[in-house]
Amino acid sequence: MTEMLPDKVRRISQHLRSNTRLINYYWQRTKRNKLAVCGLAFIIFLVALALIGPFFTLDPTVANFEKKNMPPLGFTIEQSIYNIETDEYTTKEISGTWEHPLGTDSKGRDMLAMIVSGARVSLLVGLIATGIAIILGTIIGVLSAYLGGWVDNALMRFTDIMMTFPFFLLLVLIIFIFGPSLAFIVLAIGLTGWTGIARLIRSESLSLRTREFIVAAKALGASDNRVIFHHLIPNVISLIIVIATLSIPGVILAEAALSFIGLGDPTVPSWGIILEAGQYSLNTAWWVAVEPGIMLFLTVLAFNFLGDGLRDAFDPKSNV
Amino acid sequence: MGKSWLRDYIIKRLIYTVIIAFGILTITFILVRVGPSSPADKYLANLAARGQDVAQVRAAIEARYGLDKPIYEQYINYLGNLFQGNWGWSFSTSMPVIELIETHWIYSFQLILLSSLFAAFLGILIGIYSAVKQYTKTDYAFTFLSFIGISIPNFWLGVMLILIFSVKLGLFKTYYDTTLPLFSLDNLKALVLPVITLGTGMLAGYVRYTRSAMLDNLRKAFVTTARAKGLPERTVIGKHVFRNAMLPLITIIMFDLGSIVFGGAYLTEIIFGIPGLGQISFNAIFANDYPVVVAVTLIGTFIVLLVNLVTDVTYTYLDPRIRYD
């Protein structure tokens, strides 16, 4: 029976709505993991920061050489300033101010503003690149599992080949060849990171096909459509959610690492780029290296906590 | 008994490895050809920047590298060159790429080896301890720490270590000196921070994997049997449980090689100035020295391929359930 698209969409959304009890059940289980909840809270904070932060902070691109290398609030450092006329170094004490609570960098740009716009970049890269990887990985994994035969063979050999490339080395090569624009970086990360996902989805789909509840459903007369939508997809969705959450940190770090070695998009203020500049001024302005790193660390940590908690919540065998 | 079976399996795996190797070379070739600027362009841009006559050199290069010939011929040439050991010329260092690699790979190897030993030794011990003492405060502490270990961006860790130890505390200020022997005291001192940087992420991974593999096996029936025989607990854990846990652990550890270790080593070398393959690739990027970047990528990939093969065969050999079937 051929179903019209709008009817299909309606049926699926109805199905998802009727599954609120299920969703609620999983949410309850996740809530019990305190670390996961903390992670989620931080992520929400980060999203809020990225969305509305830029409206409240200074312009991160404004360079103000008068105010360069100011420390964060609460810190006082000594700066030595070279006076051309007298050929002398004079030292002067500088303290952090409320105007630049996280200090400024070597060009006088406000750190807080840069960190906030960096949040935007990292989250966008994380979401889009992960999205690409997941879509690609899921398509390949599902196709492989369902079509079987030579298609499965060919796709899996291809996956093996791509998997053999060390992720970061391949990424560096691609960006080197194609140029470091943000769009390319996101695309490249997505196009190189799908292999693990494809493997997982394929093996899960294969095992689901033969699992007893599917066989039972078919024995009871369920049509293929119903089997796929009513039984298989809810099981695979939970896997996808967990994989997605656990993939985002790797993606964010990949972009940061690329920026760190200078292959990032220089027009975009990402945390990696800030860190890259910061490593050369450890003596004079250590906060430029510390702050973006802390943000990266906390973000990755948050996603890892959340992903781990979700994985435990979805696993029927783990007692949460 | 199962010996000829193992040989057959190795042969099968070797053939498969060769196929994958060809796939790797092909994809790399495609990437290079599809790129907006060819290797020649980058070289020429370099020359032009130094004020040399571009047009003439371009013609010479195109003739020599056959860039005006059809694609499949270029592909054959490419493969042929690689097999003959002609991996191109690195103009930024004025030597054949192969020579560049030959002189630098040992430093990467040393870094990765030391970091792996550090991570494996500590990681497995902590993982076993954590599993045996599940639900205790120590276990929770180690689990939490391993989360931190896998989350901390390893390049930031490197910079932080430099900040704390070298800048603020004044320790570990030696730089790696290639004129000294590999394992000289100065060089080893210079390697302390890099090994910690690269090793921490690996360590955390080892702890998690070992712990979970041990936990999987601690509840199994044969453990009670072992205890019922009167064996001391350390034998029960160390011999019976651990041997079962180690099997899947080997494969997981080897898989990490490609995804975590090489990327981490690349960054660590750059941060600490260790003259390994990552460092020369990094230098090459900014000199637009195409062949070097491609070569380092290929080397890394082939090492992963080789390690996968060795691991697969080793695992198959070690697991009696597969062996005698």
Added chain:
Amino acid sequence: MNNAILKVSDLKTYFFTSRGIVKAVDGVDFELRRGECLCLVGESGCGKTVTALSILRLFDSPPGKIVCGKISYDTLNLTKCSSKQLRQIRGKDIAMVFQEAQSALNPVLTIGDQIIEQIKLHLPLDHIMARDRAITLLSEMGIPSAERVMSYYPHQLSGGMKQRVLIAMSLSCDPQILIADEPTTAVDVTIKAQILDIFRELKAKRQMSTLFITHDLAVVAEIGDRATVMYGGKDVETASVSEIISNPKHPYTSGLIDCLPDTSKSTGRLASIPGTTPNPIQMPQGCAFHPRCPKVMKICSRQEPPETTISKEHKVSCHLYT
């Protein structure tokens, strides 16, 4: 005289879990006599396995704990002796055979490795002597080509063979007591018969004192000398096997006997005891069996029944007889 080789008095083993205290064993008394085969009988969940594990303290110790009781063996009290003393007894004086031979053997070690390990631990033999001893044992257990089997891995053997290997392993150091935890439950009928033969032989040839745990009364009838019926973590009736089957006093025991299919009748429903085994975290008040008992009285839901002596060898815990 009594000739008791192992005496369990008022044993209580509780598991302290996050969902509550599981009183797996809640006051069990019995004694194992020299040369006899005592069967611990009961449904799954009645505490018989935990009782057996408690003798050698093999249960998981963070949640589990022996809260009271005494287990006398030789001059020791096994509930209180040190781990070192316990380890010397395990596998040497008291040996245990487990239910699923499938998973009770270490899959990555050879059979020979696993047996020799135990022999060398307890007996002062060198490797060659230990190996010979192992091979002899395997042959005695009816395992063909014992020498080749020594280098096999568990997955290469059939279920019955694995079970024999386990029994051989447990006998390797000539124990005084053999505890068998449902060795015939996870195997099919033909192997079951073979294993029971082995146990009969053990009793005949070695005068092995055996504590045999099972839920199958038919097995009890075939192999046991005496039996202790357990329910809800307590022992409810103890008597010789012939006495228990012909003259059961406790309603649960009668229920179990009635459950055995009567092959003389060709039709009719299979009898069963109504209700389900009690939740070990929330045991019923008074006598644990009272919700399912056909002869329940008012006092049963309020007081736990004390132990009554029916005859010299027959004891029961039931209000019908107090």
